[in-house]
Amino acid sequence: MSEQTTHQKIALVTGANKGIGRAVAEQLAALGMTVLVGARDPQRGEEAAAALRAAGGIVHAVTLDVTDQATARxxxxxxxxxxxxxxxLINNAGITGSGQVSPQDAYDQVPSSVDLDMVRTVFETNVFGVIAVTNAMLPLLRRSPAPRIVNVSSHAASLTLTSDPDGPFAALMPSAAYTPSKAALNALTVQYANELRKDGILSNAVAPGYVDTDSNNHTGHLTPAQGAAVVVGLATLGADGPTGGFFGEDGPLPW
Incomplete structure (x- = not known):
């Protein structure tokens, strides 16, 4: 049998015990991949993995805190x-702010009064954590015939969209933490794409849309499954697929 027919695809999804990450894990498992559910809390990770296995997927839980390089290694x-x-590799784990999901979070991030510790905390997960996990996994990705990296970003990361005073994001509270962290993640995605293009590793950023999750107190209008679909699409790109791009459900997004 050829490598093409015997190669079992392995996917790692960070922050996969709930929300978009769990939906991504479910969809990748449905495609026949062996899926690793990354979660900080071992019990929650195992509960999610068990539920996905019960649905017929080949799923394993792995304890992974993206802010702790030792767990990534x-x-x-x-x-x-x-x-x-x-x-x-789906770098999905992310935080919006202090960890306390509340309307106060948005006010806490106003640039002129933001607590720098909050900014550092958000960047630790949303940017530095992505570097830590990606670099730990790169040697393994290089052994794949079709390696893919997808970084879960946000429409808020678009400087074009957020700088338009008449645009759809004009009413958003200015943010010195979450929004810049996702813009930095987009920039990081491009830099990985530039470095890894010659190796056939495709690296893209994705904005799943306003999905109903814990991070927005379940105010989103899209289901996790709907948000996950575009992520899975980028995770399963063909060899001629794009790299260094930023995509939403309707295609490329402005930087």
């Missing part, structure tokens, strides 16, 4: 020993 070692490679 431990997961990489486990994947190396168990599978020898990784095909898809």
């Amino acid at each position: 431990a997961v990489a070692t486990w994947v190396e020993e168990r599978f020898g490679h990784l095909d898809v």
Whole structure:
């Protein structure tokens, strides 16, 4: 049998015990991939993995806190020993602010009065955590015939959209933490794409849309499954697919 027919695709999704991440894990499992549910809390990760297994997926829980490089390295070692490679990395784990999901979060991020510790905390997860996990997994991704990296961003990351005083984001509270962290994530995505293009590793950023999740107190109008669809699309791009792009459900988004 050829490598094409025997190669089992392995996907790692960070922050996958709930919300968009869990929906992404479910959809990738439905496509026949072996999916690793990354979660900070081992119990919540295992509960999510068990539910996805019950639905017929090949799913394993892995304890992964993106702000703790030791856990990223431990997961990489486990994947190396168990599978020898990784095909898809979905950097989904992210936080909006202080960790207390409330309307106050938005006010706390106004640039002129923001607490720098909050900014550091948000960047630690949304930017530095992505670097830590991606770099830990790159040796495994390089062993894949079709490696894909997808970074879950936000429409708020678009400087074009957020700087338009008459645009749809004009009413958003100015943010010195979450919004800049996602803009930085987009920039980081492009830099990884530029470095890894020659190796056939496609790296893209995605804005799932306003999805009903804990991060917005379930005010989003899209279901997690709807938000996950565009993520999964980028995770399963063909060899001629784009890299270094920023996409929403309707296609490319402005930077």
